[in-house]
Amino acid sequence: MKNYVTPVRDRVPLGQKAAFGAGHLVLNLLPGALGVFMFFLLTAFGMDPFLAGLLGGLPRIFDALTDPIMGFISDNTKSKWGRRRPYIFVGAILSGILFAVLWQMDPNESQNYNFWYFLIMSMVFLIGNTMFATPLVGLGYEMTSDYNERTRLMAFSQTIGQIAWMIVPWFWVIIADPTIFETQAIGVRKLSIIVGIACIILGVLPALFCKGIDSAHMENRKEISFKTLFSNLIDLFKSIAQVAKNKPFLKLCGATFLVFNGFQMVAAFSVYIIVFYMYNGSYADAGTWPAWFSTVTALVTAFAVIPIVTIIANKFGKRQAFIISTALSIVGYILKWWAFDVNNPYLIFMPIPFMAFGLGGLFTLMMSMTADVCDLDELENGMPRKEGTFGAIYWWMVKLGQALALVLGGAVLKFVGFDGNAAQQTAETMTSLRLADVIIPSITAGLAIVVMWSYSLSESRAKKIKEQLIERRGEL
Template sequence: MKTNPHHQTSPEDRIPLPQKIFYGTGQISNIILALAIVNLAPFVLTVELKVDAFLVGLALGLPRLWDAFTDPVVGYMSDNWRSRWGRRKPFLLLGSVSVGICLMLMWQLPQGWSEMAYFWFFLGMSLIFYLAYTVYATPFVAMGYELTPDYHERTRLMGTMNFIGSLAAIPMAWLFAITQWDIFEDGVQGARVLALGLGVMVIALAMVPITLLKDPTKHRFLKKDPDARTHDGKEKLQFFAGLKTTLKNRNFRMLCFATFSFFPGLILIQNFSSFLVIYYVYGGDNAAASVLLGWSGSLAAFLGVVFIPLVTFMGTHLGKRKAFIVCAGLALFGTLIKWWCYQPSMPYVNLIPGPFIGIGFSALWVLMGSMMADVCDEDELHTGERREGTYSAVFWWIVKLGLSASLATSGLLLNATGFNEDLGASQADGVYFAMRICDIVFPALFISAAIYFTWKFPLTEELSYQIKAELEAKRGKVAMLHEEGAQA
């Protein structure tokens, strides 16, 4: 039977390991920003300050609708930016400093406010936070798409980046537990102090790719043309025309739908899992529950780190699509067995599903990012334009739209089960049963949808290398980062 050849990455397309690490260090900032809010808000606002779960979900979800405007605009500006530092780094600098400061300020919550006062303060700060986050994250992701033109090297780059980012995710699972330390008066004061440290870390770590990462495309996007309407003799990319072209790309939509299904589908029931541990398993003991939740998140993150080399190997040998389907299938299995893992007499069996779900997340971040870079090549072949910023922005806006809907719906769904935060562990009959049903059924359906959309994605290894060859025949090879002969 005839089989397609397995392509080998040419030396000039390889990224040196130090450069991969520099890029991955910027991902630590990204991870802190992504997890700090969702890992703290339900506990600080709902458990500590008794803000209704629906209002918390609304305060978390509504700002992501704001991203519908800011993400494409920042992506478009980044694609069209011309400077001596290239297209992306000026945005990384502005965004990292701004979002780090916002992260520090938004958790300086005083005691004694009304429920609505907390809601409006947190909502307002979240709007500013996510704008600054977009200015950092959108160009950062776009830069990753540009670092190599090779199908397999992209997977290795995303593997290294997410390996480093997943290491950062391990301590992020302990944020709630840290706020419960005895050195703090209460969890609210703990969150205030913790946020200051996290904000400083975000800014400091983002400086690594800003100052040390080499941009192989910088020479193509220098500020040469004094005519503001053109760059390098070409018309600027058009905003609305570019958005239309992006959204019409069928392969791009398949990736969006797959990620939209997998990630927000699990976020939808995140509060269910946490509240079941706090109130059902531990009877309302916040301190004890925070330890189990910390171990659960850390185990999933740690095994996610362990699994990333495996996912990378699978992606470069089985193909990205097949590798993701296998890993998502394991995540589906982990979701289904959660029904048997809420045991008040044996709390730590709750750790069992984590590794299965963790490998699914590892595959999501490693392989979807790599496949997105392949889509950008396909787009350049058809349009002659490099629009990584726009693709990154629209992709993540669609994902964040799903996340926004999940966060907003999560509170409604939690209230629909009859859960009442004022009752603590003494919930009405049937509430815990309904919460456990939701905790399994919804993510299982969403993961199944993600598997289907990935199965429909057509850009194989063979086709991607054909596209690369046609692009290089048109415009030559992309200048790479390393000296001749360097190996990653």
């Protein structure tokens, strides 16, 4: 296997990789910007921390319900432009427009009004975003059938996607700077429009330039129409049931749920710790340290972690690469306890080379392994291939867990006594917050390693499955 060379027909051209990566930049930019702007729900719009947590979590439960429906629709769509590309094109435009509209709130309105405006518009925005994101993920699974090229494609797209995380942290600085925007609320409203426009421009590129599997002669696809709505729902549940029986895929979902959502639950805590623990609540003194913390994390992830994980995966296998990268991330989480020192602020960068292996390895490997799982499903259940459904169920798990994580994150802030309106926090509050910042992601990452320890879809098995599928289809 070490001397294996990917056939030319299974290689994805650089231009298509770049276009697919642009789509992933949008997939990262929208939630990244959303996460930053959510902070200003407290400071700019006066939202209670627990209500802000609900606004972060409740819409994602709704979003998680729409993903499998969109996956099923794109799996069974018949068009001259393919199964995924029309939805990606329209969804990118809707995502950009609706994201900008979502943040056009007025701080002078009541908390109750802004809560319901944001909640309703979040659900509308997420419908458009699902139309973009779910088919894009499915498209990536079918762009190549090669075990190693899948990892390289996902690594390339994840590297480009990290550009979003190099940019997004500076939104904190830009919005809070009174020399740029008169108020934080104005900053949020105007910057959301810029983000929306960028997402439209970048989001349509995969629809224009990427090529998926040739589906012209794909068998057993269902008719998608209002007349077949009831039968489609039955078929959707059957597809979900088949996916749920796929044991390797369930392990991928379980591990992702643990790693990503353990991280997500405490994602904003580092900012609070820098501002309120290191600099006693002074945003002026904290300066750009929170932004640099996130930006350096993204740089290390893009240009060190993802290439290293790709090399490990190609040499030792994807399961082993996941276990190694997740174990390294736990080291990083533990080191955070000693990283926040006002006397030496550069220590905040100490855990990053280890911690970055968590998410950097996770999505590079999990998306590649999900593509392998789609082959296994075709072998066991036949056509049509269900990349869209697998992608939707996978991200359903991510979003459902993220919804829980955001709600629990708000609850943790409330539990430790964090007050967003207070100029300073108590010593007890900050100690409890720092402990949560270390313990929560370390435990969830450790549980993920346990889940993946018995993952069975190895490189040799994946290649045997591919050979069987080629023989079944009558391909040369």
